[in-house]
Amino acid sequence: MKKTLYTLLLAASLLPLGAAAQSITRLNPTNWWVGMKHNTVQVLVYGPQAGTLTYTVNYPGVKLVKTNTVENPNYAFLDLIIAPTAKPGQVALVGKKGAKTVTQNWELKARDNAVKAQGVTQADFIYLAMPDRFANGDPSNDKFADMADPSSDRAQPFLRHGGDLQGASQHLDYLKELGVTAVWFTPVIENNQGLTDEGGAKRSAYHGYGFTDHYTVDKRLGGNAAYKAFVQKAHGMGLKVVQDAVYNHIGNNHWFIQDLPMKSWLHQWPTYTNTSYRQQPITDPHAAQIDRRVTLDGWFVPFLPDLNQQNPYVANFLIQHALWTVENFGVDAWRIDTYMYNDQPFMNRCNAALLQEYPKIHIFGESSVTSIVDQAYYVRNKIDFPFKSNQPGGLDFVLENAMLAGLKEVGTPGATGWDNGAQRVYQALAQDAVYQDPTKLVTFIDNHDHNRFLSEVGEDVAKYKMGLTWLLTTRGIPSMYYGTEILMKNFKDPSDAEVRRDFPGGFPGDQQNKFTAAGRTEAENDAFRFVSTLANYRRTHPVLSSGQLMQYLPENGQYVYFRYADAGTVMVASNTTDKAASLPTARFSERMAGFTKARNVLTGETISDLKTLQLPAKTALVLELMK
Numbered sequence: 001m002k003k004t005l006y007t008l009l010l011a012a013s014l015l016p017l018g019a020a021a022q023s024i025t026r027l028n029p030t031n032w033w034v035g036m037k038h039n040t041v042q043v044l045v046y047g048p049q050a051g052t053l054t055y056t057v058n059y060p061g062v063k064l065v066k067t068n069t070v071e072n073p074n075y076a077f078l079d080l081i082i083a084p085t086a087k088p089g090q091v092a093l094v095g096k097k098g099a100k101t102v103t104q105n106w107e108l109k110a111r112d113n114a115v116k117a118q119g120v121t122q123a124d125f126i127y128l129a130m131p132d133r134f135a136n137g138d139p140s141n142d143k144f145a146d147m148a149d150p151s152s153d154r155a156q157p158f159l160r161h162g163g164d165l166q167g168a169s170q171h172l173d174y175l176k177e178l179g180v181t182a183v184w185f186t187p188v189i190e191n192n193q194g195l196t197d198e199g200g201a202k203r204s205a206y207h208g209y210g211f212t213d214h215y216t217v218d219k220r221l222g223g224n225a226a227y228k229a230f231v232q233k234a235h236g237m238g239l240k241v242v243q244d245a246v247y248n249h250i251g252n253n254h255w256f257i258q259d260l261p262m263k264s265w266l267h268q269w270p271t272y273t274n275t276s277y278r279q280q281p282i283t284d285p286h287a288a289q290i291d292r293r294v295t296l297d298g299w300f301v302p303f304l305p306d307l308n309q310q311n312p313y314v315a316n317f318l319i320q321h322a323l324w325t326v327e328n329f330g331v332d333a334w335r336i337d338t339y340m341y342n343d344q345p346f347m348n349r350c351n352a353a354l355l356q357e358y359p360k361i362h363i364f365g366e367s368s369v370t371s372i373v374d375q376a377y378y379v380r381n382k383i384d385f386p387f388k389s390n391q392p393g394g395l396d397f398v399l400e401n402a403m404l405a406g407l408k409e410v411g412t413p414g415a416t417g418w419d420n421g422a423q424r425v426y427q428a429l430a431q432d433a434v435y436q437d438p439t440k441l442v443t444f445i446d447n448h449d450h451n452r453f454l455s456e457v458g459e460d461v462a463k464y465k466m467g468l469t470w471l472l473t474t475r476g477i478p479s480m481y482y483g484t485e486i487l488m489k490n491f492k493d494p495s496d497a498e499v500r501r502d503f504p505g506g507f508p509g510d511q512q513n514k515f516t517a518a519g520r521t522e523a524e525n526d527a528f529r530f531v532s533t534l535a536n537y538r539r540t541h542p543v544l545s546s547g548q549l550m551q552y553l554p555e556n557g558q559y560v561y562f563r564y565a566d567a568g569t570v571m572v573a574s575n576t577t578d579k580a581a582s583l584p585t586a587r588f589s590e591r592m593a594g595f596t597k598a599r600n601v602l603t604g605e606t607i608s609d610l611k612t613l614q615l616p617a618k619t620a621l622v623l624e625l626m627k
Contacts, residue, residue, distance in 0.1 A: 022049040022097055024104040026255070028317065029324045030215050031107040034061075034086045037357050038323055042068075042316040043106060045076040045093065046256075053095030053102060061086025062108070070313070071262040077313055082108065115235045116330035117358030120182050122439050123545035125472070125535045126242060126479035127180040130448055131188060131221050132160055132206040134482060135167030135506030141220050148194040148253055149204050152220075154507065157497035158203040159195075165217075165226040167506060172237050174515045178485055178528070179535025183234060184242035184335060186448060188227055190216040193251045196303050201495070207448070208244070209337060210251030210304055214321045224328075231330045240332040243325060247318050247350070248338045249304035257305055265314055267297040267306040274298050275306075275341060279369045282340065283377050283385070296341060309346035319350045323357055332361065335442075339365025339378055339394065348390045355392075364393035364442045364477075372398055372431045380436035393440035396476055400444055402428035403470055404456050407463045411578040411618045421576035422559035425470060426551055432475070443476035446484060452499050453481070454489040461487075461523070462618035465530055466574060469620040472534040473563065473572050475549045485531040486514045486524045530602070534622065537601050541624075543568045550591055558583055558615065562591040569595065571623040575615035583613040598623035 025047040032041050051073040057064040061083040068077040090105040120126060142162035143152040154161045175183065187208030195202040217227045231241045250257065275298030281291035299306040309315050325331065334354060351363055367378045376383055379394045406424040432438040445467050446453035457463035471478050483503055490498040505513030513519035520528065538544040547565035557577035563570045569591060575581050585592055598607045601622040615621060
């Protein structure tokens with residue numbers, strides 16, 4: 001299949017259309033706004049022989065600087081400058097060839113005053129969900145006969161299940177109760193992809209990572225209007241929205257893959273070449289160039305063509321789409337898929353454009369690496385790398401790995417806490433000096449590509465609670481995968497579908513509704529209350545969102561750290577052993593001096609004597625210190 005698809009793309013690219021009549025069928029971006037700092041826009045014009053036309057623009061405040069033609073005569077790229085004096089309206093793009101005249105309107109809009117690009121910070125708690133698997137509010141949009149994948153069947157784990165934005169919108173109150181402050185969906189952009197054959201199973205693109213039209217939200221999720229309505233409703237309830245962006249690749253059904261603008265639009269190889277998925281060649285000073293090239297320019301998978309961001313037209317297309325998305329939908333933060341596989345100078349250029357237009361927006365990319373050095377490379381850092389990234393934040397895979405590895409050792413008989421357990425977390429955080437600002441990293445303990453957290457810790461609820469305590473009280477911006485709060489479990493083996501099951505109660509006909517306390521078991525309600533208590537405490541207590549972190553070397557299986565600020569001090573004391581323990585606190589006088597009592601955040605209990613704390617086995621206490 002790999003060779004067949006790749007050969008097909010090469011053969012299909014740049015096919016002449018002969019003497020087809022000139023016309024314009026598509027403009028990207030679909031519109032722009034007056035008053036944007038980014039006022040130089042390159043409009044992609046597409047249609048039969050559209051690149052053979054001579055273009056003019058006659059609109060006050062809009063100047064056509066240059067018409068760019070490329071290998072494929074069906075494309076033209078118009079460089080426009082929009083003056084500050086330009087008014088909203090319809091800009092007529094007029095193309096002529098001989099006696100033939102083609103006119104297509106391109107809209108300039110007025111910017112609205114809607115809330116947008118608020119960013120996310122340590123004060124936030126992000127909830128990651130897959131819209132197709134979260135809730136179905138409109139069964140009428142579950143499937144469409146005119147799409148490449150016309151199926152929807154909840155009985156089939158690899159097919160679409162019908163979840164949509166309207167369904168998610170109906171459960172925002174549930175997220176508020178949980179203590180969530182920001183919602184992150186896997187991509188909502190159209191994935192008009194056919195089924196792929198992987199491992200003998202037919203799979204749909206319900207995950208959203210194979211775009212087929214950048215300017216269209218998938219109509220099976222409700223379309224552009226539903227996404228805008230969702231963002232507006234979320235903002236009205238005090239919730240932020242994180243957009244999941246993909247620059248590295250697109251779906252093989254993307255409209256411009258069917259008729260490539262130019263061969264260099266994609267990373268081309270003599271024969272199909274997959275990325276090695278290896279991080280090391282990028283930061284290795286001794287790496288061979290071919291290894292670097294395979295990592296960066298190899299395709300992620302055969303059905304996701306790899307975009308060449310060194311092509312200036314590709315770069316402009318992606319940057320403008322990012323700006324258009326924030327302005328059009330009003331999203332607040334920008335998560336970037338497969339960050340490490342992108343051309344990094346391009347990423348800096350795109351990040352800079354977003355931050356110039358929206359100074360508060362937060363950008364955090366996915367670089368699935370295993371070392372601090374590699375993770376630091378992709379964010380603002382203090383290491384003398386030849387290339388310096390300007391990305392403000394990133395997903396903290398190193399800390400996730402440390403927490404999971406440490407939790408697997410929690411409760412091991414004879415564990416010391418230094419050679420086992422929390423020392424891994426301590427060591428990961430102890431290297432924060434490499435980052436310009438580690439508090440901008442997004443921390444997590446599970447996601448849609450990993451085993452579910454509860455299964456990772458052997459369904460041990462004590463370990464589950466300890467891990468979530470660390471997640472919600474240490475530095476960084478915490479993110480949690482949907483269903484973790486109700487003890488959803490499973491492993492990726494035999495398939496990703498096992499960790500992407502539907503949220504019970506989100507779909508018509510569900511026998512159980514886990515969105516309500518009445519529909520949850522006692523154990524599920526206990527887990528929900530645990531997460532909600534910590535998350536809401538974090539939301540209302542600035543010490544966890546803006547306080548500094550001080551951690552102490554783990555000793556005797558006990559790991560202690562503090563979050564402190566003028567607003568107060570919170571102590572987190574973890575007993576990673578399988579036995580109850582006493583914790584003398586004299587060692588922590590640097591942070592505990594002047595405090596005489598504490599309130600247990602999770603139980604409400606007041607502790608009046610802080611000289612020695614009693615720590616149950618496999619438990620993390622969260623104590624608000626008081627004078």
